[in-house]
Amino acid sequence: MTKIGLEIHCQLTKLESKLFCSCKADYRSLDINTNICPVCIGLPGSLPLLNKNAVEKAAMISIALGCKTPPKIAFFRKNYFYPDLPKNFQITQYNAYGPTSIGSDGKVLIEDKEIRVRRIQLEEDPGRLVYEGTSEKTLLTLIDYNRAGTPLVEIVTEPDFETPKQVRLFLNVLADLVENLGVSDPSLEGALRVDGNISIDKGNRVEIKNVGSFKDIEKALHFEITRQQSLAERGIPIPAETRHWDEARKITVSARSKEEEQDYRYFLEADIPWVLIDSSVIDKLKKNMPESIYSKKERYIKKYGIPLQVAEVLSSDKFYSDLFEQAHNEKNAKEIANIITTDLKGFADTKEQREQLKLTPKHLADLADAIMNNIITRNSGKLALQEIVKSGKPLSEIISSLDLGHVDDKSSLSKIIDDVFSEEEKAVSEAKLNPDTINYLVGKVMRKTKGKADPALTLDIIKKKLDSK
Amino acid sequence: MNLGITATQYLEQIKNGSLTVEEFISKTMERINKVEPSIHAYISLNNDAISQAKQIDKKLKAKENVGSCLGMPISIKDNICTKGMKTTCASKMLENFVAPYDATVISNLKSQDAIIIGKTNLDEFAMGISTEFSYFGPSRNPWNTDYVPGGSSGGSAVSVSALECIASLGSDTGGSVRNPASFCSVVGLKPTYGLVSRYGLISYANSIEQVGPMARTVEDTAFILNIISGIDQHDNTTIDKGKVDYTKELDVGVEGKRIGIISEMIGEGVDKQVAAATSKAISKLQTLGAECNEVSLDSVKFSVATYYTIAATEAGSNLARYDNIRYGFDFDVEGYEFNAYISKARKNFGPEVTRRMILGSFVPSAGYVGKYFLKALKVRSKIKSEIEQAFKKFDLLIAPTSPVLPFKIGEKVDDPLSLYLLDINTIVANLSGIPAISIPYEMTNGLPIGIQFFANSMQEKTLLQAAYALEKTTNLPGVPI
Structure with missing residues (x-):
């Protein structure tokens, strides 16, 4: 052995x-x-x-x-x-x-x-x-x-x-x-x-x-x-x-x-x-010691319903957990945990990246709130984050300068879907037979709207249009 | 001008204007130049002493604040760091070492406007009892220059005794202040471990040693102790016991004091004249109202072996830094591999240091640590508890400082063991941390005999009071040189 x-x-x-x-x-x-x-x-x-x-x-x-x-x-x-x-x-x-x-x-x-x-x-x-x-x-x-x-x-x-x-x-x-x-x-x-x-x-x-x-x-x-x-x-x-x-x-x-x-x-x-x-x-030290990684993880799971794997990544990295602690509230905690562990990764992995990072806890809170209030989509959130880490500009400014506003108005979305339908006739007829391929059409709509379309609404309209065909 | 005045007298004369600092320092320098060739107390002298004296005179004249020493010349054992002056430890290893800082005891003295008149001779790295193991040659006893002055603070004792300064600082690891004090007929105090800062004292055996004052009277010794004692932020082992004025209430006498006579230090191996002088001192104390009774400290017989085991172990570690890499003497490093270089460089230690380095690497080494070093630590605790017990019954303990009279230069230099055994009466104080003082008591055939008192930890006041009472019964001649 x-x-x-x-x-x-x-x-x-x-x-x-x-x-x-x-x-x-x-x-x-x-x-x-x-x-x-x-x-x-x-x-x-x-x-x-x-x-x-x-x-x-x-x-x-x-x-x-x-x-x-x-x-x-x-x-x-x-x-x-x-x-x-x-x-x-x-x-x-x-x-x-x-x-x-x-x-x-x-x-x-x-x-x-x-x-x-x-x-x-x-x-x-x-x-x-x-x-x-x-x-x-x-x-x-x-x-x-x-x-x-x-x-x-x-x-x-x-x-x-x-x-x-x-x-x-x-x-x-x-x-x-x-x-x-x-x-x-x-x-x-x-x-x-x-x-x-x-x-x-x-x-x-x-x-x-x-x-x-x-x-x-x-x-x-x-x-x-x-x-x-x-x-x-x-x-x-x-x-x-x-x-x-x-x-x-x-x-x-x-x-x-x-x-x-x-x-x-x-x-x-x-x-x-x-x-x-x-x-x-020793008692005093224990009392004043930073919360342990294990206890953080448990808290994230129990208090906010954050999934185990996300909680693990978040709690074990002091940089991430510090960001999280400063940014979150009861409502947006889960969303912020998500943003940090999926979208921020890649921008803040190395020490150098972290040193140059322009992101503040407020950015994270704003971003999570914007997504949760349907102001922007998750996808647009990713684009916004990319811009925030580089420039540090406020989220509202980034949304308007990159035109990331949510497309959730039915008539304009319906028009875009009509365009997609006429371009993708083959896919449309396939989708009528096999609903599993609808996602292909949703993807096309997303690409056309640069990710701004509300995915749920898009799917809903496509389904209705297919049914009426 | 009388250079033999006490510190107290010096301060009076400076204050009343009958003496200037410059006069006294110049005369002291003249005296040093005259007597040094025959006694060799100093390794180096302070060339700025006279200009420093002038500065203090100027301040006195302008009625500016002047520290309590008023320019008093004080000599310093050359193992205590002095900024801007060499601190050699009487070793080739530190022949040209100039410390970039003052020891705390030195800054204390300087802040009280003492003048550091020079650095005194010692056995190399304070290892010895005769000052013969100095790289710069031996010091000589001013009472008879054929004889050793004791050691290791021999130069300090000689400088005080031969009127080359008013007081001195020595260091006492196993008796190095008290032994030369006894041999040269001056007062020498080893304070409680932790009472005086060791910051700047070049370590030999750091768990047992202390800087100690040496002077011509008990009162002067107390005056210097006032200045050098106290907690120090540079030494974690110093103890805070508030400010005590050791010069106050010196004359309370010994009436009703219980004094224990240490049986093991007055019997076998003690010179007859030393024993007789001790008995005389004891009866004097009895007539002054002290209760004197014999007390046996059983572990004393193991104390020499214990001391050399512990001191050598610590020395082996403390002196390991002298590898001549960061400081030292000129040495061409070309062509040496590291270990060879270190061995070669360290061959420049003198014979006594080398002996203790070898002993110090042996007694704590794997396979022997239990037999020697750990056993020595056990005996040390036993000595401590015996001493504690003794002080439940007694206020003070008494013994001759040295079992023998000063011996001739060269007489014992090739017989290290016989030299080691002479420490028997002093080292219990170091092993147990308690304070002890040696005062001049008698002369026999022109050679001094010193009497030693011990007190319980931090009881320097009691110690000085007893020494002061006995001192008043003596009538000793002036130094012949």
């Missing part, structure tokens, strides 16, 4: 400052080595000052993943030499002497499969190494400490995944979850990073590191399963080792360094006193 466990690192990108100093947590747009101070580059004499907001945000993730939070948490030093680590130790959390990390023993359901979360810990991100060429063959390693000290939450699962697909689903849920909590923007490069552990049958555990993106972890795991199976079939033992994902060649490569033999000499970080997390703090 294949067993897969994950170690996920999630940066708390929504924080103002780093974990132990006041440098910016958002280091991405800054010049190299400008977002640094004595604390985050570990100058002699500097001391870490714990960012209490980071503890709160990490606790929110822990609560959302169903973890237990101990009454007090501690920080530990993980000691190892590496050039991206300014102090040559990382301040992190450690549960070997009892649960003192921000969370442990949680669980998440993925398609009825329970994935246990072993622990969640808050720690500092190291700096960033830039190699000349590849890390194996570099002549020059440059270090940018802008990232050093960025708050990082490590989430470690039990080896409960059986397929790479479950891993992908879990990661999607997790990405949606941290975004929904408002603690991290998973779309930022390096904000969410994954290492995997995988073993097949009774084989040794292989660690996969250096996987750049979510999509690649699934590929890397597939590759590993195939590789390990083919070794097993030939009776070759699978060595316990760390392998790196080679993004270019789409394979895993054995990491020659003996990373698993590292002795990190963990011990308590005395510069940061224990942090008491009493139950009232």
Whole structure:
């Protein structure tokens, strides 16, 4: 049986400052080595000052993943030499002497499969190494400490995944979850990073590191399963080792360094006193936490009668659900949900599209109301939306400038239908025999009216005309 | 001019105009230049001291607000960061390191218009008890320059004792303020862990160390403690206990005070003259009305092993950052792979630091952590609870600061274990976090003997009061140099 466990690192990108100093947590747009101070580059004499907001945000993730939070948490030093680590130790959390990390023993359901979360810990991100060429063959390693000290939450699962697909689903849920909590923007490069552990049958555990993106972890795991199976079939033992994902060649490569033999000499970080997390703090966080994706979904279904699939799409995407929350009222909720999940998709899938989007919640409400009040048809609504996302003009203006007004006056519609009938004699006689082909005629009318004709009324008139023929 | 005046006297004389800051600082500088070749208290001096003195005189003349130190010259152990001045830790690793910021204790002193007169010598990274392990060479005891001044804050003790400043800041990880205070006949205080900010103190064993004042009198020590103590937003381990004036009510005496004599610190291994001086101090306290009784602290016998295990583990981690990548000394990186570079760079630590780095990577390592490091943590808790118990029965504890008299330079330098054992009387305060003070008590054959008091956590006031009472019974000679 294949067993897969994950170690996920999630940066708390929504924080103002780093974990132990006041440098910016958002280091991405800054010049190299400008977002640094004595604390985050570990100058002699500097001391870490714990960012209490980071503890709160990490606790929110822990609560959302169903973890237990101990009454007090501690920080530990993980000691190892590496050039991206300014102090040559990382301040992190450690549960070997009892649960003192921000969370442990949680669980998440993925398609009825329970994935246990072993622990969640808050720690500092190291700096960033830039190699000349590849890390194996570099002549020059440059270090940018802008990232050093960025708050990082490590989430470690039990080896409960059986397929790479479950891993992908879990990661999607997790990405949606941290975004929904408002603690991290998973779309930022390096904000969410994954290492995997995988073993097949009774084989040794292989660690996969250096996987750049979510999509690649699934590929890397597939590759590993195939590789390990083919070794097993030939009776070759699978060595316990760390392998790196080679993004270019789409394979895993054995990491020659003996990373698993590292002795990190963990011990308590005395510069940061224990942090008491009493139950009232947790209760307060729970109360003030954004509504969970699951609860949103349930509410959409129960309160507004939104279909399950629409509710799922809407609730899991914070951008969409925020739009929905701001736009809807009791009456138009279902229509707005529809517009967002069918028509808006395509215009607002990527981050860039979302940034350029001119659409406001008011647009959505106006659009839904116009459709529901028969001012425009659904089809015209689509055209209007296309224009809104680009120009941001008010709906009324767009309706008149694009001439999207509804054709619901019987006599003009009747005239158009007569024209269609004379052009499509063959189809008309066919429709008289076989009512299933009426839709072809409806389509012709729609095309002639550029989608403005009321579909129900059109069908009604066509039927009457066919009957009287 | 008398450079041997106390801080209190200095402040009086400046206030009444019989002395100017510039006069005092210039004379101090002259004195430093004269005696330094024979005692080597300083690693570097403040070249702006005289112009800073002139500034303060100017402000005084104009009746502007001047901080409570009124330009008093204070020396600083060279492991406490001072903006714009080198902070070397007496190590080649930081030979040219200039911190871009002041330690909190330094900004406190500066805001009170103290003049940082210079940076004092120490055992490399504060690891030692003799100041012989300095990259810049040893300091010498002003009472007899063939002898060590104690350590690791040896330079600070020498500078105070030899009248090269009025007071000094040292740091005390296992006795590093109190031991040299005892060896050089000055007062040295290790405050409660968390009373004084460690921001800017270059860490050696960060769970147990504190910055501590050193001065020629208990009152002066209290005056400096007033300035450097208190909660600090740059150090999460500082404790808020409101503002206390330690110079007030110093003279309440010891009548009715219950003083415990720590049995394990006066028996075996203690020099006869040291033991005799201690007994004399105890009977003096009894005549002053204190109740003195022996108390046994069973875990003291494990304290040296415990201390070296914990301190080395923390040191191994705290000193890991000295890889010569972000700062350090000139070193051509060409052709080195990362690990080789680090190993080569770190060979520049001196012998004592290297020893503790090796010990510090061994005792917490997988396979040995249970046998050594975790056991040491257990003993540490046991020491804490024994101390807690003792303070249910006593207000103060007393013992000699050092079991032995100052020894000759070079005498023990090749025998690290015998040096480690000399910490036995001081390290319980660090392992349990309580405050302790050493005061000069006697001279024997021209060498000083210090007496040490311990008080319960945050009871610095009680501690200083007892030290003040005993100090008044002494009559000690002036420094010969």
